[in-house]
Amino acid sequence: MAQALARLGMNSEADPRNTHSVADTVAEAWPEAENGKDYYVSRNGVKYAGTHLLIDLWGASKLDDLKLVEDALRDSAIAGGATILHCHLHHFQPNGGISGVLVLAESHITIHSWPERGYAALDVFMCGDCDPYKAIPVLKAAFSPDFVTVSESKRGLVP
Numbered sequence: 001m002a003q004a005l006a007r008l009g010m011n012s013e014a015d016p017r018n019t020h021s022v023a024d025t026v027a028e029a030w031p032e033a034e035n036g037k038d039y040y041v042s043r044n045g046v047k048y049a050g051t052h053l054l055i056d057l058w059g060a061s062k063l064d065d066l067k068l069v070e071d072a073l074r075d076s077a078i079a080g081g082a083t084i085l086h087c088h089l090h091h092f093q094p095n096g097g098i099s100g101v102l103v104l105a106e107s108h109i110t111i112h113s114w115p116e117r118g119y120a121a122l123d124v125f126m127c128g129d130c131d132p133y134k135a136i137p138v139l140k141a142a143f144s145p146d147f148v149t150v151s152e153s154k155r156g157l158v159p
Contacts, residue, residue, distance in 0.1 A: 040156070041128065049156025050107060050127030055139065057120040059146025063113035064096030072142035073102040073109050076135035080126050082106045106130045118146075125155065 040047050062068050070087055077084050082104040089100030095116050102109040107125040114120070120143065124132040140148060 040158070046154070047158040048154040050125060050130070050154075051132050052107075052123065052125040052153045052155045053132045053135075054151045054153075055122040055124060055136065056149045057122070057139065057143050057145040058148070059118045060113075060120055060143040061118065062143055063115040063118070063120050064091075064098065066091050066098060068142060069098050069100070069111060069113070072139060073100070073111060075142070076124065076138040077102055077104055077109055079134040079138045080124070080132050081130045081134070082126055104130075109135065120145075127155075 040049055041051070057063075066089060070089055073087065074084060083106060084102060085105055086103040087100065088103075089098055089111075091098050095114075097113050097115055099112045100110065104126065106127045108123065109125075110123040112121045122139065124135045126132040136148065136150065
């Protein structure tokens, strides 16, 4: 594996000359913006890039309706306060499942649907002041799931 990484210009060995801590690396990679505004989130003494939700819809309907899926993703982004940059969806045949991404200035929303099972897996990742939790009621209204599961991860957590 080390040889494969070396061919890619990567090194799996720790460099003994590297005296930087993780905190030093983070500070160098994410300095305060020149205008003094920091686009990271700071809540309850914790600083991180954004909130990433993994959302499973079970017993959902209309998961093969391309226009409805696009509208639901766009509406959920707007509800969360995000800026939409681009949408790309692929409609599989013959089962009608849809996979796609809504690219946001503040990250992304993705969907993978299995209409034959009434199931959809969504990622809602939003940085800064956006609130991905506001996307959930929009998704529930669009797909009428029997139940929803949600897990949260804080991405880019500053040590």
